[in-house]
Amino acid sequence: MSIEEMMRVQALDWMKVKTTMHHAALTSKECTGRTLGEDREPLWVEDSGSSSKASPTSKKNSVDSEPNTFSSYDTKSNNAKNVTREKEEEAKGCVLQQLKALSMTDSEPSISCFPDAQAINASIVKRELEEEGKRCVRQQLKALKDKQDALRLSRESQQKEDERQREQLQQKALRERNDILLIQKADQMTTAQLEAQQREQLALRQQTDQKLHKLALEGVSRCQRRFNQKYEGIARILLSLDKETVQVCSTQNTQLKELGQKFEHLVSTVKMGKCEMQSQYLCSIIKAEECCKSLDTLELEIIKQLAEFSEQIQQQLKMEAAKKLEEERQKQLDEEKQRREKEETEAKEKQQQLAEAAKAEAAKAEAAKVPIPSEPKSQDVPPDATATTSSCVHPDRLKFYNEILSLYQTKVDAVKPLQTEESLKQYRTGCQRAINLPLNAISAVSPQHLSQNFDKLYSFFAGQPVKVMNGASITINDHPLARDYCMLLMAKKFVSQTETAISSNPQAAFPFASVIVTFWKLLPDFGKVFLAYMYKESPFLVPYVIPQQPGQTPEQYLKTIGYRLSEKNELEKPDMYLKRQTGIARLYAAVIITQGRKAAGNDQCFELEEGWVWLTHMVNVKPLPDISATMIMEILQTLGFELWRTYGKQFVKLLVYIQNIYMPQLAAYDEGGPKTRLEMLLAKFLRERQIPQAVGILPPGFW
Template identity: 65%
Template sequence: MSVEDMIRDMDSLHLETVFKHAAIASLTCKGRTLGPDREPFWVEGQKKREDEGTTNAEETVAEKIIVSPSIREKEPSLSCFPDAEEINASIFKREMAEQCRQSVRKQIQELKERQQSLQIQRDARQKEDELQTERLAQKALREQNENLINQQAEQLAQVQLEAQQRQQLDLRKITDQKLHKLALEGVSRCQRRFGNKYEGIIKLLLSLDKETVQVCAAQNQQLKELGEKFDQLVCAVKMGNCEQSQYLSSIIRAEQYCKSLDDLEGEMIKELAEFSELIQQQIKREAAQRLEEEKQRKLEEEKKRFEEQTQRQKEKDESEAQQRQQLAEEAAKAEAAKVEATTAEAAKAETVQATPPPEPSTVNVSPAEGNISGAYVHPSRLAFYNEIISLYQAKVDAVKPLQSEESLKQYRTGCQRAINLPLNAITAVSPQHLSNNFEKLYNFFAGQPVRVMNDATITINDHPLARDYCMLLMAKKFVSQSETAISGNPQAAFPFASVIMTFWKLLPDFGKVFLAYLYKESPYMVPYVIPQQPGQTAEQYLKSMGYRLSDKNELEKPDMFLKRQTGIARLYAAVIITPGRKADGPAHCFGLEEGWRWLAHVVHVKPLPDISATLIMEILQTLGYELWRTYGKQFLKLLLYIHISYMPQLAIYDEGGPKTRLEMLLGKFLRERQIPQAVGLLPPGFW
C-alpha cells in the first residue's frame, strides 16, 4: 500500500467517527452545549481520570457507539448517554489522534519527499549511467569510424603519394630536360664568346715574335688550362648526367670562364702594353741617342762647314785685298804718269775713278714669324678665335670711358643689379618662371626703365656706351654660372643655355661676346692649345691656358681648375643642343655642327694631362645622343678613331683618373652601341 492510500484511509476513518459522535449527542442535546460560559455537562463522581489511556476511551466510545438501530427509534434517556468526562476524553483522544495523524502525515510527507528525492537521484543516476553508456558507445563507434577513416585516408594518401611521386618524377624529368636545354644554350653562347676570344688571343700570340711571347708565358699557360677546363665543362653538359643545381652552376661557371678569359686578355694586353712601353722607351732612347748623334754630327758638319766657309771667306778677302792693292798700285802708277800731262781737274777725276767702290754692308734679316703648328690649333679654328677675340677687344676698348668715369659708378652699379638679379634666378622650375626672368633682362636691353636702389630708375639709354657695357657684363655673368651653379649641377646648364640662345637670336653680337668670354676662360673649347712663348714663365703660361691667380698671387689648384673647366664644357655643350624661346624663331645660331667640329679638331691637337680627357668625356655625355642620332655611322667612326688612335696618344701624356674614366665610357658606348640622352634637357617649345 502506498503512502497516499494510507492517508486517504485515515481521513475516511476520522470522518466516520465524527459522524457517529454527532448522532449520539444530537439525541440528548436541546440547546447549546459548548462555549466558555457553559459548565461541563457531566455528573460528579462519574468523572474519570484525565490520565486514562486513549485506547480505553476509544474502546468505550466504540462500545457505546455500537447501538442497535432499534434504539434510535425509542425515546432517549439520560442513562443511555455517556457522561461529559467521557466526551472530553473522547475529544482529547480525538485531538491527540489528530495530532498523531498530522505527525504521521508530516513524517509520511517527509518520507515521501525523501523517496521522491531518492527517486529523482536514482533517475538522474540512471540517466547519467545511460548517457555515460551512450557516450561510451558513441566514443567506441567514433573511434571505430575514425580508425576506418584513418585507414581509408592512409590508403588514399598512399595512392596520392604514389601518383604525386610519379608526377614529380615526370616533372623532374621534364625540368631536367629543360634545364639541360637551357644549360646547353647558355654554355653554347658562352662557348661562342669564349671561342672567339680564345681565337683572338691565339692570333695575337701567333702574330708576336718569340721574345714578346715569352713576356706572356704565364698567361699562355693559364690560357691553355682555361681552355681545357671549358672543354671539360662543355662535354659534361652535353652528356647531361648532372643534377639540376649543376646545370645552373655550369652556366655560371661558363660565364666565370669567359670573365676569366677577359681578365686574362686584359692582363696579357697590360703585359704587352708594358713591354711595348718598355720597347717604345728603348726605341725612344735609341731614337733620342741617334738624334743626339745626328745633332752632334750635324753640329760637327756645321762647324766644319763654318770653318771651311770662314777659310774660303778669308781666302776670298785676301784675294780681294791683293786685287785692290794691285789696282791701287796700277792706279798710282797711271796717275804719276799722267800728272804732268793733264790738268789738275783731270788728275782729280782720274783719282776719283781709280778709287775702289765701298763694299756692301751685310744685312741681318730676321726670319719670318712662322705659322702656329696644327698640333696646337686648326687654322680655321684659329681664324674664328681671332675674329671673336677681336670683336670682344673692340667692345672692351670702347666701354673704357664708362668703366673709368668715377661719376658713373652708381649708374654702373644699377646696371649690374638690373642684370644680376634676374640672371641669378634663372631655373627650369616652370616655363613661366623662365620667361619672366628673361623678360626682365630683355626689357632692360630694350630701353625700359628698371627700378634700382633708393627707388631710383635707370635705363640702358642713359649712356651711349651702356648697351655694349651691359652686353659684356651679361656675357661674363653667364660664363661665371658655369663655375658656381653648373659645375655642381649639370642640369642647371640647360635653362641658362636656353636664355643665352634666345639673346643670341635677338642680339647677334651677344653670342660672339659670350664665346669670347668662354674662350678666354677655356681656350680648349676652340680647341686651342696655346704654345708656351720663349721667355714665358710657367705661371704666365698656365694663366694663358685658363688657370687663375689668387689675390696672393697663388696659382689655382688642379682639382678646382678641372671642376671649373667641366662646368664650362657643360655650358658650351648645352648651348649647342638647347633651342631658344620658340616665339623668337626656330633658327639655331650655334648648332650641333659645332659639337661635331670640336670633336673632330680636338683629336688632332696636342693632348694635355687630365683636361683633354675631362672635356671630351663631358662633351660626349651631353652631345653624344644627338650626334649619334644625327651623324650615325660617321659619328661611330669618330668614336672608334678616338678609342683606337687618340687614346694611345693621350696615354703618352696622361695616366690619371680622367683618362681611365674616358676609356671606360668609350668602351661602354661602343659595346652597347648607344649613348643615353643628357638628363635635364629642356623639351622643344618649353617656353
C-alpha cells in the first residue's frame, strides 16, 4: 500500500470515530434507560419508521452525489487511484450507515406522530453534522488531491530531471562516442600516413636497391668476363697437362675450383638480388675484384710452378738426351773402332795383295821394260750453295700475301661509289641487315638451323628479294656494285665473329667455318676476300712477322702487326690483343679442317697442307714474345690430330724440332705464360705420343 492510500485510510477512520462520538453524545441526552438488547422493543413505528427510514436513503443519495462528483476528477488516474476510490466509497458507506443508525436512535416514536422540538433540533444538528462531515471530507479530499497534484508535479519534475539527466548521459555518451570516433579516425589517418610514409620509404629503398643491384650487376659482370677469360686460360693449361704434371699443381687446382665456386656463388647472389643490406652490393663488387686478383695471383703461381717443373723436365730430358747421345757416341766410337780395325785389317790385306801385285807387275815390267804409270790424285768438290730464306717471311708466302691483298684492294676501290653515295644509304643499310641477321644466328644447334641461315644468305646473293624495314624489299641486283660490296661486308662480318663468339667459345668456330667453306666453293672470290681480312687482322697467319721500319715508333709498329686503337686513341692491352688473335687462329684452323655443305661438293678449298705449310714456315721466321707461342699452340690444339694422322713421323719430327730448336730461340725473346704453356703442351704431346681431336668439330655430312 502506498503512502497516499495509508493517509486516506487514516483520515477516513478518524472521521468515523469523530462522527460516532458526536452522535453518541447527542443520543445520550435523550435516552433515560437501556435501549439495546433482545428484550427491548423498537422505538419507532411502521409509519414513522418508514418515513425515518426513507430519510436516510435520501440522505444517502444526497451524500452519494458528492463522491460521484469527486469521482469525476479521477477518471484519468491509473489503477492505483481506482483502488483508492473504492476504499473511499467503502468509508463513505460506513459513515452513512452510522448516520442511519443515529437517525434511527434519534427518532423516538411519538404517539401523536408529530415531531417535537427535540426531533427538529436533532435533525438540524444531524444536518449540520452531515454538512460538517461533507465539508471535512471535501477538505480531506482536496488535501489528498493537492498531495496528489504535488506528488504528480514532483514526479513530473523528477521525470524531467531524470529525462534531463538521461539526455545529459546520452549527450555525454554521444560526446564520448564522438570522441572515440574522432580518436579512431585520427588513429586511422595517422596509421594511413605512417603506412604511406612506410610505402614511400619502401619504394625509395627498392629504387635504391634496384640501382645498387644494377651497378653491382654491371661491376660483377665486368669482373666475370675477366674472371672467365682468366679461368678458361688456366683451365686450358691444366687440361693440356698430363696426370703427372697436374699433380704438381694439385694445390693450385684445388684453389682454382674453390675460387670458381666462390665466384659463381657471388654472381648468383648478385643476380638473385639476395643482398639484405645496401652495402653488400658494393661489397660484392669488391669481392669480385678480389677474386680476379686472386685468380691472377693463382695463374702466376701455376705458371711459376709449371716453369719450375718444366725446367726439371727439360733438365731430365737433357740429361737423358745427353746420356743417350753419350751412349750413341760410345756406340759409334765402338763401331768406328771396329770399322777402323776392320779397315786396317782389310788395308793390310790389300797392301799385301798390292805389294804382291806390284812385285808381280815389277817383275813383268822389268821383263817388258815398260814404266808403271802413277795413280791420279783425287780433288775435293766444293758443296752446292743453298738458298737462305728471309727471317720475316718466306718469299712464296709473301707473294701469295701480296696477291690476296691486291685482289682485296681492287674490290675495295671498286665499291667506293656505293659506299660514299648518300642517296644509297638506305640501300646499304638494307644490305647490312640482310647479311647480319642470318649470319649472327649461325650455330650448330641442328643441321636444319645451320642450313636455314645459310639459305637466307645465299638466296640474297642469288638475287632473290629480301624484306627489310618498313615492309620494303631489296635485291643484290639493284646496284651493279652490290655483289662485291656485300661480299666484302660478309667476309668482314665473319672475321669480326672471332673477337666476340669464337674467342670465348672455341666450339663456335666450326659452324662458321662450315658456312665459310661452302661460300668459298660457290663464290671463289669470297674465299680470297675472307683471307685478306684474316691477314689484315693477323699477318702471323701468312706467317709474316712484319719488321719494324727505321724511325717507326713502337705504337706505329704495334698497329702494323694487328693492335687496335680505342675511341680515346689508346692502344689496346696485350691480353685483349692475344685473345683476339686466339680467336682468329681458331677460325683459320677450323676453315682448314672443316668440310662445307655436302650439296656443294667434296672438294676442299683450303687443304690440310696449308696447316703443315704454315707450321713449318712459322718455326723458321723471327719469333715474337707471346704472340708466336700463342698462335703455334692454337694451331696445334686444333689441327694437331689431323696433322699427326696425315703426316705421321714427319709431324713428330717437326714437334721434336720445335721443342729442341725453336723453343730455345723463342726463350731468347719470350719468358711469359704463352711460352710456358707451349712447352708443357709439346712435352705432353711427345710423352703421350698423341694429340686429342678438337672439341666441337662437325662430322662429315652434318648438313
